[in-house]
Amino acid sequence: MKRTLSSVVLATSALLLAGAVLPGRTAPGRAAHAGHGTNILVMGTDGRDTISAAEKRKFHAGGFACDCTDVLMVVHVSARQDRVSVVALPRDSYADIPPHRDEGTGKQLPARPSKINGAYAEGGPRLTVATVESMTGLNIDHYLQLDFRRFIDGVDKVGGVEVCTARRLQDKATKLDLKPGKHRLKGGPALQYVRSRKVDQAADLGRIQRQQRFLVQALRGLQAKRLLTDPVKTAALVRTLLGSGRDEQGFTAGDLVELAAALHKVQAKNTEFATVPVAGFNPTRPDIGSTLAWDKAKAGAMFKTLREDRPLLKAGTNPKPYDPPRLMHAVTVRGSAYACA
Helix, strand or coil, X not given: XXXXXXXXXXXXXXXXXXXXXXXXXXXXXXXXXXXXXXXXEEEEEECCCCCCHHHHHHCCCCCCCCCCEEEEEEEEECCCCCCEEEEECCCCEEEEECXXXXXXXXXXXXXXXXXXXXXHHHHHHHHHHHHHHHHHCCCCCEEEEECHXXXXXXXXXXXXXXXXXXXXXXXXXXXXXXXXXXXXXXXXXXXXXXXXXXXXXXXXXXXXXXXXXXXXXXXXXXXXXXXXXXXXXXXXXXXXXXXXXXXXXXXXXXXXXXXXCCCCCCCHHHEEEEECCEEEECCCECCCECCEEECHHHXXXXXXXXXXXXXXXXXXXXXXXXXXXXXXXXXXXXXXXXXXX
């Protein structure tokens, strides 16, 4: 059961617009908290078994897969249905995996140190949810996991997504090569865009920023084409995002169809994008390698704000992002800051 990172981007673009408390099935053992908004964990792993060998070669999507989460994003929808906040959790963040029962053997396992992306390899989506909850203090009400296949097909189904860049973007691993300007990317090239992490020294933080830019543009495209107000087209997109049903999901098709009914209502200026504040690198450990240390004070304040269902940004402010982003100078921005002119 391997899933991959990039379908997260298209699915989250739909979730961003929801602006509604989500109905339906919640993450196991958890319930939505009325009055405090809704928290959705969107996850994707680095598995590569859902695309063909030809696609791997064409879009440079090969390589070793650890069955870990390469992308984790917390999507917070306000209780008043008027604001959506997205916080990315870098894959190399240090984490304490909470005690849990091994689903294969039934053995109770103690807490242990890891990178945050290792929770999925050890215990799938449920342990990932438990780990994120323990690190953030948030209650995760729903989760969604996706793969490369669904990402490529979903982007193609909506006619591609327009992205823009003020500088040339080249990545030696994914072979991404975009000149300054606007580009409409179909599924395969879009996959290269959201996977690229060797464009500059910003590495994974730069990739997160490009993913968030892609989300904003996907949102604008869905709104402009009114694809999410057409029940037939909405149902087709939902089927693509949820896949064949072999993967455990914290959403049902009905959940996402209801979400789509409100997707056209939320403007980019009413969305917020952030990466959890980072203090630097922890000392390298022989068991888990190099990890990112969260800035405990700033991260704690960020998640407290979400728990209290308050905006991350003050009214009337419109911060500009660093491009490329800086490790210890995270900037929370409105979606409009990432929109193409």
